[in-house]
Amino acid sequence: MYRSPNDCIRQLFTICFPLFTGLFFISLFIILISCSSRDKEVTVIKFWAMGTEAEYVTKLVPEFEKQNPGITVDVQQIPWNAAQEKLVTAFASDNTPDICQLGNTWIPQFSSLNAIIRLDDFIAESKVIKKKNYFAGVWDTNIMDSSVYGIPWYIDTRIMFYRADIFREAGYENPPRTWHELKELCKKIKALYPGKDKYAIYLPTNEWNPFIIFALENGATLLKDNNSRGNFSSQKFKEAFNFLTNFHREKLAPLGISQVTNVYQAFVEEYFSIYISGPWNINEFKKWMTGDMANKWSTAPMPSKAEDHYPGVSLAGGSSLVIFKDSKHKDESWKFIEYLSQTSTQLEFYHLLYNLPAVKEAWKDSSLANNKYMKAFREQFENVVATPKVPEWEQIAFAKVQQYAEIVIRGALTVDQALADLDKDVDKILEKRRWLLSREKEKE
Amino acid sequence: MKDSYSYSYSSKAAYFFLAPAVIAIFIFFFIPVISAFIMSFTDFDIYALGNFDTVRFIGLRNYVQLFEDPLFWQSLQNTAYYVVLATPLSITVSLGAAILLNSKLIKYIGFFRLSYFIPYITTLVAVAIVWRFIYHPKFGILNYFLGLFGVNPIDWLGDPNLAMPAIVLMSVWKTFGYNMIIFLAGLQNIPEDLYEAASLEGANEWQKFKAITIPMLAPTTLFVSIITIVSYFQLFAEPYIMTQGGPLNKTLSIVGYMYQEGFRWWNMGYSASISFVLFFIIMVVTILQFKLQKNRLA
Numbered sequence: 001m002y003r004s005p006n007d008c009i010r011q012l013f014t015i016c017f018p019l020f021t022g023l024f025f026i027s028l029f030i031i032l033i034s035c036s037s038r039d040k041e042v043t044v045i046k047f048w049a050m051g052t053e054a055e056y057v058t059k060l061v062p063e064f065e066k067q068n069p070g071i072t073v074d075v076q077q078i079p080w081n082a083a084q085e086k087l088v089t090a091f092a093s094d095n096t097p098d099i100c101q102l103g104n105t106w107i108p109q110f111s112s113l114n115a116i117i118r119l120d121d122f123i124a125e126s127k128v129i130k131k132k133n134y135f136a137g138v139w140d141t142n143i144m145d146s147s148v149y150g151i152p153w154y155i156d157t158r159i160m161f162y163r164a165d166i167f168r169e170a171g172y173e174n175p176p177r178t179w180h181e182l183k184e185l186c187k188k189i190k191a192l193y194p195g196k197d198k199y200a201i202y203l204p205t206n207e208w209n210p211f212i213i214f215a216l217e218n219g220a221t222l223l224k225d226n227n228s229r230g231n232f233s234s235q236k237f238k239e240a241f242n243f244l245t246n247f248h249r250e251k252l253a254p255l256g257i258s259q260v261t262n263v264y265q266a267f268v269e270e271y272f273s274i275y276i277s278g279p280w281n282i283n284e285f286k287k288w289m290t291g292d293m294a295n296k297w298s299t300a301p302m303p304s305k306a307e308d309h310y311p312g313v314s315l316a317g318g319s320s321l322v323i324f325k326d327s328k329h330k331d332e333s334w335k336f337i338e339y340l341s342q343t344s345t346q347l348e349f350y351h352l353l354y355n356l357p358a359v360k361e362a363w364k365d366s367s368l369a370n371n372k373y374m375k376a377f378r379e380q381f382e383n384v385v386a387t388p389k390v391p392e393w394e395q396i397a398f399a400k401v402q403q404y405a406e407i408v409i410r411g412a413l414t415v416d417q418a419l420a421d422l423d424k425d426v427d428k429i430l431e432k433r434r435w436l437l438s439r440e441k442e443k444e
Numbered sequence: 445m446k447d448s449y450s451y452s453y454s455s456k457a458a459y460f461f462l463a464p465a466v467i468a469i470f471i472f473f474f475i476p477v478i479s480a481f482i483m484s485f486t487d488f489d490i491y492a493l494g495n496f497d498t499v500r501f502i503g504l505r506n507y508v509q510l511f512e513d514p515l516f517w518q519s520l521q522n523t524a525y526y527v528v529l530a531t532p533l534s535i536t537v538s539l540g541a542a543i544l545l546n547s548k549l550i551k552y553i554g555f556f557r558l559s560y561f562i563p564y565i566t567t568l569v570a571v572a573i574v575w576r577f578i579y580h581p582k583f584g585i586l587n588y589f590l591g592l593f594g595v596n597p598i599d600w601l602g603d604p605n606l607a608m609p610a611i612v613l614m615s616v617w618k619t620f621g622y623n624m625i626i627f628l629a630g631l632q633n634i635p636e637d638l639y640e641a642a643s644l645e646g647a648n649e650w651q652k653f654k655a656i657t658i659p660m661l662a663p664t665t666l667f668v669s670i671i672t673i674v675s676y677f678q679l680f681a682e683p684y685i686m687t688q689g690g691p692l693n694k695t696l697s698i699v700g701y702m703y704q705e706g707f708r709w710w711n712m713g714y715s716a717s718i719s720f721v722l723f724f725i726i727m728v729v730t731i732l733q734f735k736l737q738k739n740r741l742a
Contacts, residue, residue, distance in 0.1 A: 060499075081688070084705040084708065085708065088490070088493065088710060089707075091493070092493055109490060112490070112491065112494055113490065113493055114494045114495070115495035204691070235689070262582075391490050391491070392709075395709040396707070399515075401711070406692075428509075432487060432491060432498070433487060433657075435500075436498060438493060
């Protein structure tokens with residue numbers, strides 16, 4: 001049968017028209033229903049959390065909802081490795097949640113975006129959240145221009161994971177307390193395996209943290225001129241950088257990172273005996289070091305440069321809770337943050353996920369106080385500091401510090417050349433910041 | 445009379461039906477492209493997201509900086525390596541599969557056509573995750589098979605020299621089905637009498653393939669190679685899911701670098717300039733291919 005185009009169109013209309021009108025009314029109906037359900041005066045707080053934290057925090061929500069009738073918490077999970085992208089995109093499209101978990105190195109970015117609010121007024125009236133309840137170094141990471149923008153939720157830092165049995169073999173009963181001791185110990189460990197492809201310490205170039213930790217311990221200021229220029233060729237930074245890269249040059253640390261596809265396996269096989277890492281690895285190490293290996297590893301705080309300053313400095317890491325500017329339920333959100341900051345909730349969360357509690361009081365609990373791996377962390381948290389609080393820091397650390405560490409270790413540039421180049425690159429990244437600062441000055 | 449009426453009616457209807465698409469393309473394609481082009485001459489960054497006041501026009505500085513940027517060259521090199529490795533491989537495999545499916549010797553052609561095409565319609569992210577398992581140095585099925593022949597476990601995605609070939613292998617497997625269908629259509633358009641005539645002259649299969657199939661498929665091959673190269677230049681999701689650009693930035697593609705600059709470090713202006721360099725490269729490659737093809741036909 002022949003059909004004219006006319007017929008086809010008519011047929012299309014007869015099918016599509018009822019279909020679309022039908023869809024239109026159905027969606028209208030759904031919108032109406034969802035609007036009317038809001039009238040029951042239930043406040044819904046949207047809480048974005050990351051990875052496994054999101055999964056487990058839902059177990060803490062029912063208790064909060066029981067204590068606070070009329071508030072429900074809607075937890076949404078966002079993956080760690082896309083979290084930042086998602087958050088900034090949400091901000092750009094005005095779709096931010098009420099509360100969010102933020103890595104505390106991101107606070108500078110989001111406060112300079114003007115996306116999150118100052119919490120000083122809330123803290124002043126709070127019975128739960130007080131500055132003195134927290135480790136000073138961690139609390140400081142949440143401060144921008146002397147205002148608090150985030151409340152520490154759980155914390156982390158980097159310390160030494162080491163093979164106690166190898167240390168003993170090398171003649172050391174205790175972990176090294178100073179840089180000098182660390183170096184001597186590494187030499188002795190290396191000497192245990194003459195001619196073999198084994199090393200003392202693992203300092204991979206895809207982790208910028210040790211390079212910054214040792215520099216900070218040496219008293220280096222990483223950025224200068226009001227954080228608007230790189231200061232990596234300063235004497236202090238150079239000294240620490242040299243100290244660290246010498247481990248690679250003297251074959252005390254393996255050169256490449258591709259040889260170590262599995263850190264834990266390599267640790268089991270004595271490929272290296274010291275690894276600088278954080279609490280997220282405790283369970284991994286427990287998983288790999290089983291059987292008679294279980295007692296052969298331990299943790300220790302970072303060594304210091306001078307004997308009398310032990311433990312040496314490390315980085316204040318972890319996640320904070322922030323409230324977004326566009327939130328319509330700031331008071332309710334604060335209530336939820338307070339709930340998560342109670343000692344009991346903090347401990348419960350620790351037992352669920354082994355994320356270290358931010359509240360000092362929780363550390364007195366036997367589950368933490370009697371844990372032999374936690375002792376080193378407890379000690380270390382007394383001496384942790386923040387990285388420079390500029391939005392560009394992440395790019396500087398991940399893209400530049402790592403890149404130049406690798407260049408130096410592979411011998412492509414000398415330390416002096418590499419650090420001068422690093423400064424040049426960092427100055428380029430910070431150009432906008434210098435311009436903004438000079439503009440501010442002109443206004444005054 | 446009736447004819448002219450229905451003609452004008454249907455052309456109006458055509459515009460009416462086209463309008464949503466045209467409007468959508470204008471809003472979601474042309475406007476973003478133009479704004480990205482403007483953005484590539486600014487230093488739009490994270491400060492600008494917070495306060496639009498801080499945007500500056502900086503002329504060609506992004507482009508100048510780009511050409512001094514070692515990471516940009518690295519990503520360009522990686523992408524070129526990927527395209528050079530994957531395009532011929534993909535075309536060979538898809539042409540081979542198409543010829544097999546076009547032969548009269550094979551039964552259940554529908555089944556094979558479908559099973560070769562399935563990878564193409566499967567979500568790339570899901571495929572990439574599955575292939576990450578396949579490549580796993582310890583538990584991966586690929587190393588298991590190689591192990592049966594006494595090959596030591598290979599860390600496919602962790603080795604700087606192997607990571608890109610591993611990604612090539614996966615994406616060829618993923619995309620050859622689409623090219624295969626196009627080749628199949630091209631093969632079916634070759635008149636049967638050409639082959640019959642060649643057979644009468646005593647040509648063997650290889651001679652027929654060389655003298656009839658390849659020249660007759662030339663337009664199809666041009667089309668396939670252009671779309672393949674264009675899509676391969678935009679390599680992104682495979683390394684993003686499987687290696688995050690590592691190891692040692694050896695799988696960082698141009699689009700990956702653009703994404704990193706734009707959505708990790710929020711240098712949107714810089715990122716936009718990368719996208720226009722990529723646009724320019726793809727355009728040049730396409731024009732070159734057209735020129736080459738014309739010369740060959742002439």
